[in-house]
Amino acid sequence: MIYPDAGEHPGDPVFYPAADDTRPYRTEQEREAVEWAFARRKRAGATTDMYPHSDYLYYSMRVQERVYGVVGVAVYDSPLDASEQSMLASVVGECSLALENARNAREKEESLVLAENERLRANLLRAVSHDLRTPLTSIMGSADNLLSGGDSLDGQTRCRLYADIYADAQWLNGMVENLLSASRMDGGSLNLNMSTELMDDMIAEAVRHMGRRLDGFELRVVKAEDLLFVRADARLIVQVIINLLDNAIKYAPCGTCIGIETAGRKDSVRVRVSDEGPGIPDDRKAHVFDLFYTGGNPTGDSRRGLGLGLALCQSIMKAHCGTIAVMDNVPRGTVFELTFPREEVRIDE
16 A cells, blocks of 8 residues: 655555455554654564554655655565565665656746746736837827927827827727736636627627727728628637737738638638738748747837737637638738637528
């Protein structure tokens, strides 16, 4: 029998009986011998000076001062000879080393996870402090101009300042939404409110949410002939599409076309968001969905983003049993393709 380590005391025993052994286990009567072997890290029980009337010979599974449990071997009226005891001690020693190696590997893995979490935390703090500063400085500057000299500014200038404040506030709101969603998903507390949704409705909601941020771009929406339904949390899928549109706005030149195209297949629904920006080099495509990856390309207004948007999109799509992929837009630009399992809806007339 094996009593595993349960902290300060050995835990409940696990039995490995011989095929022909039908005798009952006297575990409670043997408990003192087990506790002694565990605490003293020595042998106890039958054939020893401590608790010699026990039915079992107990070995402490240990490496140096670390105890992993106690092994008990039934002796009864047939004491082990010297060679058998030596072999048993060797087996227990090998088991102890195996447990020690497993513990070291587990602690090493935990240390790596902690180090990675610390690195991500430092990157997040650094990214947040950097990317909050630019829009906040712009908001404060525009607000200061309006407060100190608003009456002397012409209407066009005031409207421009208001628009700048609104745009920066919208960007900050989107960043905060991504941060909150990423933290909920990482902590496992993101509860999906799944329902059958029409894909065109979610796209329309995302476009409506973008509002004036799409001004200056040609938005081209190509809908499928069929009504495409998916099983989804509409709020999160709208956020995915918003993130993809925001990504297109960041990198595509003003005046170019941003496209949204939907298509239905037998078992899936495809949504493609395309732009006519500079595109993504092949060696960077594999990393665009990594957390905090920004591609090293700052946007025109010096906001490079936290590198959360696309990573969050991938997490949301995985939660919906879907996929997201990036590819080149011919002849120029980038295409992000979303694929969802298709939901069949029966309309009873």
